[in-house]
Amino acid sequence: MTVTKPAPFAPAKTTPQRRSATGTSKRRQVITYVLLLILGVFFVGPFLWLVLAALKTPAEWGSLPIRLLPDQAQWSNFVDALTQMDFLGYARNSLFLATIFSVLITLSSALVGFGFARLKAPGKGVLFLILLSTMMIPQILTLLPTYVLFSQIGLVNTYWPWVLWGLASSPYFVFLFRQFFATLPRELEDAAIIDGAGWGRIFFTIFLPLSRPVLITSFLLSFTGSWGDYIGPALLLDLDHTTLAVAITAWYQDPAGNVIPTVQAAAAVLYIVPVLLIFFFSQRYFVRSSVGSGIKG
Template identity: 70%
Template sequence: MDIGKTRPIAAARTATGRGTLRGPRRPRPGNGAAYVLLMALSVVFAGPFLWLLLAALKTREEWVAVPGSVLPDQVQWSNFTQALTDVNFAAYAMNSLFLSTTYAFLITLSSAAVGFGFARLRAPGKRAMFLVVLSTMMLPQVLTILPTYVMFSRLGLVNTYWPWVLWGLAASPYLVFLFRQFFAAIPRELEDAAIIDGCGWPRIFVRIFLPLSRPVLITAFLLSFTWSWGDYIAPALLLDVDHTTLSVAITSWYKDPHGNGIPTVQAAAATLYIMPVLLIFFFAQRHFVRSVVGSAVKG
């Protein structure tokens, strides 16, 4: 693919100039209209969060009442307790946490190693291999997950967390790219000194490059953690009722004795479910912005 050869210069510039995401340059007239527009758009983008929370605070009767009211008559925290007890919320949260942490930890390290190889080492076939990395970035999991599921079920890996370990060890092309860009920018003198001291590449990687890449390591970990936390297809296909994750549990398991879904309790569960992602986002927003921007800067 061509993307490996040319490089969008505009994006490249923003990737190197740091903190450019703020920068307005000159005053412009007509900002009053802009604020009105921003306000209106914010309602559309933030509204769903608010409506979710409001639904989580209503009684079921209030929710189905016609005509309904926007605000709950009396705030109902009981939906949250019911969300925690109706299904074994804590157990599924632990499954999600365990699985996502393992996956994120492994894929961060493996992607760092692979990114280091592509950035600092040389061997025949490197260019071709990197092109394959870039093209697999274009091949999302959805296409391979079904045959993978069939394969794994024949290998007896269904209902275990081994698939996530394997996926974690296999590195992600996206994160490999992120690490490669970072490592490629580090001056050569740093490794020269270590080579003269007789240090091998594995040690140079672990002792010099890994510690330097702390911000990228954090970005990669948080990013892959949220991928796995939010993933639905893989756990739905590969894990049974006891092993599955929160994302599967909250989609369709909140039901009354008649088998009808209880939207208010599900809303409470969904609120709890997105909390970790929102927390990660608010504490590490710049990491997210950087990684998203980095993805557009294909090398």
């Protein structure tokens, strides 16, 4: 019996077209990384400049030409930022307002989004379009009428405006929840209805726990927005009840009444760091929310 030897393995030849496609793909990746690096510098650059400014002396701050690095880091600026005013007290005000507002607007937006996604009602599509159209209205246009309204009903210098804003929900968050709830199978509420559950129980026990990525995203976006808000507290609250964003601009002055920019910069760094840490540890939920809230009719 004749044994036939197997033919030696011949590697597939790389055609010029395949080499060209591979080279084009690598060039696109390099260009993409370079663009992302440039964008990263633009985003991180201002914060790094703020940190360096917080480590300078007032003389170095105003020196010409501008000096990027301080001769000696002035860590005492951060101590002065914490001690020259009730920094922690104003931070508690900001934390209280941001938390109350974020919890209420997240729950109210989830409830409205659930209604648009799962309930049947005449004119629901038109109402949803009207709701989305309100996102085109600049918030600054409604600021003066809002102040007049709150002033007439006696809510100026109280925290009730943030409660009412939270209960009113957000069109953008409603859109996120509506798109997420629309992707869930209809069998979920059908089985619950057969078991005798009402819509309220279905929402709180089934749909709300499933929407955790959107819940966290909505809470974090509303929290950072409220934490960084300056106009609302400056307009509606006095200096004793205001938030940290307003207090930083009102304090840190020398005996002559001039602002101490280096201490103010240190306070701004302390003000920004908590939000950066929150976003850093929760950024994966933004990706999950974007995937789970894809456009669906």
